[in-house]
Amino acid sequence: MALAPAFIPVMLRLSHLSTPILIDPGITHGSLLRLIQNEIQSRSPHLMEDCTFEGLEILWDQTAVPGNVFPPASPLDQYNLQATLSLLRMRQGRDVLCLKITHVKGAVMSLV
Numbered sequence: 254m255a256l257a258p259a260f261i262p263v264m265l266r267l268s269h270l271s272t273p274i275l276i277d278p279g280i281t282h283g284s285l286l287r288l289i290q291n292e293i294q295s296r297s298p299h300l301m302e303d304c305t306f307e308g309l310e311i312l313w314d315q316t317a318v319p320g321n322v323f324p325p326a327s328p329l330d331q332y333n334l335q336a337t338l339s340l341l342r343m344r345q346g347r348d349v350l351c352l353k354i355t356h357v358k359g360a361v362m363s364l365v
Contacts, residue, residue, distance in 0.1 A: 265289060270297040 260275035274292055276285065 265292060272296055 260277055263274050263276050265272050265274050270293065272292060274288065276288070280288070
């Protein structure tokens, strides 16, 4: 019997909110956005008042090669996200990934 892949611990940060969440390595882009939105809505709903998650982009590493963005419309979305999470799980000496959400133009959030 194969063991299920371990969840990846992530620190989610938005404004003054800082909360740990666990991400399934097999998560899809849409599920990740819903997880983040639900977490923020349940812990700090006032942060959602002037923002929308429509068009939210996930940038795992802004210093890497351009194009590491996972827009909802990307056909490689699920594969890229799973590959990235797999690499993060295997990275030695790093057991927590920090995802920071920042406000950008048009009241759309960007996850960096």
